[in-house]
Amino acid sequence: MPDPVALLRGALEIYSPSGREEEIGRYLCEQMRAFGLRAELDGAGNAVGARGSGPRQIVMLGHMDTVPGFIPVLEEEGRLYGRGAVDAKAALATFIAATSRLPERADTTYLIVCAVEEECPTSRGARYALDRYRPSCAIIGEPSGAGSITLGYKGRLALGYRVEQPCVHSAVDMGRAAERAVDFWLAVKEMTAEYAAPSRFERLDAALMSFQTGGDGLTEHAALEISLRLPPGFEVARLRKRLEALHPDASLEVRESLPAFKAEKNTPLVRAFLQAIRSRGLRPTFKVKTGTADMNLLGPAWGCPIVAYGPGDSSLDHTPHEHLDLAEYQLAIDILADVLSRL
Amino acid sequence: MAECIECGAEVETSEDAEEGEIIECPECGVELEIISVEPLELALAPEEEEDWGE
Numbered sequence: 001m002p003d004p005v006a007l008l009r010g011a012l013e014i015y016s017p018s019g020r021e022e023e024i025g026r027y028l029c030e031q032m033r034a035f036g037l038r039a040e041l042d043g044a045g046n047a048v049g050a051r052g053s054g055p056r057q058i059v060m061l062g063h064m065d066t067v068p069g070f071i072p073v074l075e076e077e078g079r080l081y082g083r084g085a086v087d088a089k090a091a092l093a094t095f096i097a098a099t100s101r102l103p104e105r106a107d108t109t110y111l112i113v114c115a116v117e118e119e120c121p122t123s124r125g126a127r128y129a130l131d132r133y134r135p136s137c138a139i140i141g142e143p144s145g146a147g148s149i150t151l152g153y154k155g156r157l158a159l160g161y162r163v164e165q166p167c168v169h170s171a172v173d174m175g176r177a178a179e180r181a182v183d184f185w186l187a188v189k190e191m192t193a194e195y196a197a198p199s200r201f202e203r204l205d206a207a208l209m210s211f212q213t214g215g216d217g218l219t220e221h222a223a224l225e226i227s228l229r230l231p232p233g234f235e236v237a238r239l240r241k242r243l244e245a246l247h248p249d250a251s252l253e254v255r256e257s258l259p260a261f262k263a264e265k266n267t268p269l270v271r272a273f274l275q276a277i278r279s280r281g282l283r284p285t286f287k288v289k290t291g292t293a294d295m296n297l298l299g300p301a302w303g304c305p306i307v308a309y310g311p312g313d314s315s316l317d318h319t320p321h322e323h324l325d326l327a328e329y330q331l332a333i334d335i336l337a338d339v340l341s342r343l
Numbered sequence: 344m345a346e347c348i349e350c351g352a353e354v355e356t357s358e359d360a361e362e363g364e365i366i367e368c369p370e371c372g373v374e375l376e377i378i379s380v381e382p383l384e385l386a387l388a389p390e391e392e393e394d395w396g397e
Binding site: 201 | 376390394
């Protein structure tokens, strides 16, 4: 069987920011074939691998795009450096290597979906996969650490605010567009304080992503991009109504709205992970994430047992030091192969 | 029947209990994981940790 480290190293050497996944897609198809899977690109450009042909589907879906910023690939002291080493090519390589170890089963098809465009608001690859599969259980490829599984992610509401008005002289006592945008942002921050909670997973957080102003001498404008991280059960419609009422003459566009998702933990899938992790002398942990992932989209749509799993320390996500401990990578492959054989 | 490892209360398990199943202590409410069925053995269920990343 080919070497899993070489598989991952090759994937890291291909720069694949969102929207530029053709080369990595072709590479992963070739690699999946080398690892004994059937593989092809689907209509969205996802690289899809399959093993077995039974009616029961076990779907493993991760993303093959990364955030921008190439990191030279380097192996040093048991660590592999490169963009995507954690988020999330390592999880995809773990899926491929673990699945290749399984015997073909007549009742089950193992499907690996290496999806496009997760690191951008479109989630195009996951949306394409959403209606095409009906899994009996699903594993999302994101870093949890080899001994942990991720049960949930906060939701996300991305808003674009824009106010436009005739220019006024700065000496006139009347709010400029820029000031009105600042007032709006401060009101958003004040509202988030109403949803205080002891844990970050359960509270509403807001971040100002960008602030632009401009004008042509006759009219002036100010625009904000705001990202809100939503706790479970949060009522987006109510918040949106309150925000729209603040500045009725401004425009407020919803760029993305994904509710939080938390998976059930008493499922055959979670049990298989707990047993596989404990059987290696480790104490498993559950994680809930303050970010958002394809699990938010696929969890409610598929309605099956689901977790996110993958090796790596997610505090290295999107950093210039992104790297993976190769011993942890091998451990994650062993654990996942064990999990799949128990399902 | 087993003992809650947190408060010592008696915890009932179903006949079809499985390894990895998570049950709640009726007395103290702590979550327990069945780590062995024969013999029945419980451990504290994994805690939920917050983490960032997406």
